[in-house]
Amino acid sequence: MEKTLASLEGAPSPVRAHSLGSIHVEPLTCTIGAELSGVNLGDAARDEELFAEIKALLLRYKVLFLRDQDITRAEHVAFAERFGPLEDHPVAGSDPDHPGLVRIYKDLDSPAEHYENALHTDGTWRGNPSMGAVLRCVESPPVGGDTIWVNMAEAHRRLPEHIRIQIRDLRARHSIEATFGAVMPQERRHALKAQFPDAEHPVVRTHPETGEQILFVNAFTTHFVNYHTPGNVRFGQDYAPGAGLLLNYLISQAAVPEYQVRWRWTPNSVAIWDNRSTQHYAVQDYWPAVRKMERAGIVGDRPF
Numbered sequence: 001m002e003k004t005l006a007s008l009e010g011a012p013s014p015v016r017a018h019s020l021g022s023i024h025v026e027p028l029t030c031t032i033g034a035e036l037s038g039v040n041l042g043d044a045a046r047d048e049e050l051f052a053e054i055k056a057l058l059l060r061y062k063v064l065f066l067r068d069q070d071i072t073r074a075e076h077v078a079f080a081e082r083f084g085p086l087e088d089h090p091v092a093g094s095d096p097d098h099p100g101l102v103r104i105y106k107d108l109d110s111p112a113e114h115y116e117n118a119l120h121t122d123g124t125w126r127g128n129p130s131m132g133a134v135l136r137c138v139e140s141p142p143v144g145g146d147t148i149w150v151n152m153a154e155a156h157r158r159l160p161e162h163i164r165i166q167i168r169d170l171r172a173r174h175s176i177e178a179t180f181g182a183v184m185p186q187e188r189r190h191a192l193k194a195q196f197p198d199a200e201h202p203v204v205r206t207h208p209e210t211g212e213q214i215l216f217v218n219a220f221t222t223h224f225v226n227y228h229t230p231g232n233v234r235f236g237q238d239y240a241p242g243a244g245l246l247l248n249y250l251i252s253q254a255a256v257p258e259y260q261v262r263w264r265w266t267p268n269s270v271a272i273w274d275n276r277s278t279q280h281y282a283v284q285d286y287w288p289a290v291r292k293m294e295r296a297g298i299v300g301d302r303p304f
C-alpha cells in the first residue's frame with residue numbers, strides 16, 4: 001500500500017493494481033490514467049481524508065475514472081469545489097441552479113460544431129487556464145463517444161533533446177477568438193476577444209504541485225511570440241515557416257498513442273483530470289445517437 005504523495009512523484013506509474021487507503025486503483029496504461037473503485041464522490045465531497053487520497057492519485061495518474069457514480073448535481077459541484085472555485089464558460093454557459101456546472105448535451109438538434117473533437121487543454125485562452133475538471137456522463141451512446149486524454153509531461157520528456165533546448169524559453173499566444181469565435185459574426189467575435197484577449201503562456205510550463213515540465217501548446221495556440229531571434233532566424237523569410245513548422249510539430253505530439261488513454265463512457269461514469277498536464281479529445285463518432293455530459297471546471301493559476 002502506497003500512502004504518501006512523496007512516494008508517488010518522480011517515477012512512472014506502475015502497471016499493476018494497488019490501493020491507496022480505501023481506494024482500489026487499476027492503472028489503464030503505462031503512462032496515464034487509472035480507474036478507481038470502492039469510492040463514492042458524494043462521500044469524497046464531505047470527507048477531507050478521502051478527498052486527499054483522490055487528489056494524490058490525480059497528481060500521479062493525471063486522469064482518474066470511476067463508474068456507477070449516482071450522485072446529484074449538488075454533490076458533483078461540491079466535490080469539484082474541493083479543488084477550488086469553479087469557472088463559467090463564456091460560450092457554453094452553466095446550469096442556472098449550479099453555477100460552474102456546464103451541460104454538454106449533443107442530440108439531433110445540436111449545431112454541427114467542432115470544438116471538442118480536437119486535442120486541447122481547457123481554457124488556455126484564459127490568463128489563468130483551468131486547473132482541471134470533473135466530467136460526469138448523464139447519457140451515453142450505445143457505442144462511440146469515447147474521450148481520449150494525453151500525458152503532456154511524458155510528451156515533453158520524450159522530445160529530442162535539441163528540441164527541448166530550443167523551446168525551453170519560448171512563449172506562445174492562445175486565442176478564443178480563433179476557435180470558439182471563428183463561427184461568430186465579426187462584431188460578436190471582436191466583443192469576445194475584447195472580453196478575453198489572447199493569452200500568452202510558456203511553451204513549457206512547470207506543474208505547480210509536482211514540478212513536472214509540461215509541453216503546453218494545443219488547438220488554442222496560434223503562434224509563438226518570441227521566436228524571431230538571431231538564434232532561430234537567419235533571414236526574415238525563415239520566420240513564418242520555421243515557427244509554423246515547429247509549432248505544428250509540438251502540437252502533433254499529443255497524437256502519439258503511447259501518451260494516451262481512451263475511456264468508454266457509461267451513464268454515471270466520471271472522469272477527473274488535471275488540465276495542467278493533459279490534453280483531451282472528445283470523439284464525435286456517434287451521430288445520430290445522443291450524448292449528454294455535465295462538467296465542473298476548476299479555476300486554475302497562471303502558468304510559469
